[in-house]
Amino acid sequence: MGVTGVRTACIFHPMDSEIIRRIVRETLEKTASADIPPTRQPAPSSPTPSANTPAIPATCRAAVLEKAGVIAIREFPVRAPGPGELLIRVEGCGICGTDVHEFRGDPMRLAPVVLGHEGTGEVVAMGPGVSRDSGGKTVRIGDKIVTSVSTCGTCDACLYTPARLNLCENLRVHGLIPDDDTHLNGYFAEYLIVRHDSTFFVVNDLSLDLRMLIEPAAVVVHALERAKSTGLLNFRSRVLIQGCGPIGLLMLAAVRAAGTQHIIALDGDDSRLDMARRMGAETAINYKHHTGPEAVTGAVRQATRGRGAHFAFQCTGVPAAASNIWKYVQRGGGICEVGFFVDNGNCAINPHLDICAKEITLVGSWVYTSDEYPVAYNFLRRAQGIGLPVESLITHRFPLERIEEAIQVNIRQEGLKVAIDFGLSKGS
Numbered sequence: 186m187g188v189t190g191v192r193t194a195c196i197f198h199p200m201d202s203e204i205i206r207r208i209v210r211e212t213l214e215k216t217a218s219a220d221i222p223p224t225r226q227p228a229p230s231s232p233t234p235s236a237n238t239p240a241i242p243a244t245c246r247a248a249v250l251e252k253a254g255v256i257a258i259r260e261f262p263v264r265a266p267g268p269g270e271l272l273i274r275v276e277g278c279g280i281c282g283t284d285v286h287e288f289r290g291d292p293m294r295l296a297p298v299v300l301g302h303e304g305t306g307e308v309v310a311m312g313p314g315v316s317r318d319s320g321g322k323t324v325r326i327g328d329k330i331v332t333s334v335s336t337c338g339t340c341d342a343c344l345y346t347p348a349r350l351n352l353c354e355n356l357r358v359h360g361l362i363p364d365d366d367t368h369l370n371g372y373f374a375e376y377l378i379v380r381h382d383s384t385f386f387v388v389n390d391l392s393l394d395l396r397m398l399i400e401p402a403a404v405v406v407h408a409l410e411r412a413k414s415t416g417l418l419n420f421r422s423r424v425l426i427q428g429c430g431p432i433g434l435l436m437l438a439a440v441r442a443a444g445t446q447h448i449i450a451l452d453g454d455d456s457r458l459d460m461a462r463r464m465g466a467e468t469a470i471n472y473k474h475h476t477g478p479e480a481v482t483g484a485v486r487q488a489t490r491g492r493g494a495h496f497a498f499q500c501t502g503v504p505a506a507a508s509n510i511w512k513y514v515q516r517g518g519g520i521c522e523v524g525f526f527v528d529n530g531n532c533a534i535n536p537h538l539d540i541c542a543k544e545i546t547l548v549g550s551w552v553y554t555s556d557e558y559p560v561a562y563n564f565l566r567r568a569q570g571i572g573l574p575v576e577s578l579i580t581h582r583f584p585l586e587r588i589e590e591a592i593q594v595n596i597r598q599e600g601l602k603v604a605i606d607f608g609l610s611k612g613s
Contacts, residue, residue: 239274241309247299247374248588249364253291256589261368266312269381273330278304278372279397279579280595280603282430282502283361286527288592293527295363301605302360304372305331305388305396312381319384320559329391331399332359333384333555351407351554358552359383373588373605384555388562394576395565397604398435402561405436408498408523408550409443410557415546417496417519423447425485425494426466427510428501428524429457431578431602434464436498436523438575441465442567449488451481451513460601464573478509485513493518500524504532511539519546526552578602584609 244260251257266272278301286292287300308328318324319333336343337355346352359379360371369378379385388396412418424445426437429452440448441464449468450461458469468488475481486493493515499507501524511534514520539545553561568575580600583591588605595603 239309241272241376245369245375246585247369247371248301248585250287250291250296250298250300252296253287253289256288256592258586258588261374263369263376264367264378266310266315266378267381268313269315270312271308271315271324271330271379271385272310273306273377273379274309274607275304275306275372275375275377276329276607277393277397278302278360278605279401279431280591280605281401282432282595283526285592285595289596293361295361297364298362299364299369299371299374300360301372301374302358303397303400303604304360304377305329305393305399306372306377309376318387319555320386322387324385324387328387329389329396330379330385330387331396331558332379333386333400333403333558334358334552335380335382335384349554351552356552357383373585375585375607384558386558386562391562391565392576393606394579394604395569398565398575398578398602399558399561401431401435401602402439402565403553403557404432404523404550405439406557406561406564407553408436408521409439411548411550412496412498412519412521415496415519415548417517417546418443418445420444421447422495423449423489423492425449425451425497425510425513426461427451427497427499427506427513428503429454429461430500430598432523433498433500434460434578434601435575436500437461437464437466438568438573439564440498441573442564442571447489449485449494451485454598457601460574460577463577464575478512481509482512489515496520498523502527502529504530508532508534511543511545514543514545516543517545518543519548521548521550523550579604582606582609 242263245263246258247261248256249259281303284300308326308330335357336350336353340354342352362370367378369376422445424440426433429450437448448466450458450466451470451472452458453471453473455471458471461469470484472481475484494513496519497510497514499510499522565575579602581594581603583605585605591603
């Protein structure tokens with residue numbers, strides 16, 4: 186409680202003024218350090234590697250997509266990190282559908298490129314100016330980290346919609362950066378240079394499998410936030426998840442972890458639908474057991490009291506699926522399109538029957554912002570806490586030298602998430 190208008194007399198010991206100056210100086214120093222924003226901050230020098238940190242080799246192997254359909258294991262020098270950079274020893278990386286699309290046809294015109302963006306590794310060296318991660322946590326040699334996006338800061342999205350930096354026109358992520366003098370730009374390499382403008386987070390307390398799932402988890406966390414922006418999701422909502430690949434299953438887990446119980450999973454693979462049930466789906470529908478979209482619509486209606494879903498997440502990259510999902514949603518419902526991260530072609534809809542007459546609310550979802558990585562971390566923790574088997578999504582592991590075989594397993598849709606595990610590689 187403040188008091189004004191009162192004079193206070195103080196008598197000081199001869200040494201008290203010096204003591205007070207010291208206390209004030211220490212207080213100001215503590216206040217200044219507490220006010221430092223959660224960004225990388227200057228450090229006097231890089232920490233010395235611990236005795237447990239492996240020696241850094243002069244060269245390392247990387248899987249280079251040289252052109253569509255051709256991957257070569259090449260040897261590159263391992264350079265010291267520059268200002269604001271880190272060098273990490275890669276421990277593992279999931280294979281994403283985007284990696285598969287790049288392998289099959291290089292639609293982004295990135296080749297030659299070291300792919301792999303669902304990765305994680307151990308910090309083995311830090312350049313000048315690195316002391317904290319993008320969340321403000323101190324970073325040290327030996328820490329386990331994951332990387333997120335970097336933005337340009339100059340495009341319209343960066344300048345005028347700072348809350349939606351995922352729309353940066355020059356958005357970059359490690360694993361989708363064309364080859365340059367650094368070479369070690371993606372996680373399908375034994376070492377990776379984290380660029381000075383990349384966001385990154387220390388995640389020491391997560392297992393390797395959960396660390397490899399943070400990137401796709403950020404995708405579904407962003408999609409869930411986009412869906413919530415419609416005002417159509419609540420605890421009583423009947424939600425449809427179309428497509429039970431890794432993204433669809435994580436989407437299902439996110440919806441379930443957020444409190445929704447009435448979830449319908451739709452896919453054409455019984456083993457994936459079994460996993461959907463384990464992830465919390467109340468109903469699982471195999472569309473291959475029904476003849477045509479109308480029959481599938483009937484099955485969805487049967488599972489939703491004859492009305493259709495309040496909300497649906499379209500998690501496939503199949504145009505026909507994107508066309509059919511409108512039929513599964515009730516009047517006044519909503520859809521989040523989260524499946525098309527590359528151009529897989531057009532789909533047909535009826536603007537009157539599918540949109541206007543039902544007054545459907547549609548939102549798109551494009552990747553994520555770096556701010557959603559801590560949320561993804563907590564989502565994975567929450568999912569584990571309520572018994573959802575998120576770590577079981579990783580079903581196949583391959584060493585780096587068998588990466589083409591791993592990609593083919595992904596293409597054939599055998600299992601769920603396929604990963605490159607550097608603990609299996611030669612010389613590990």
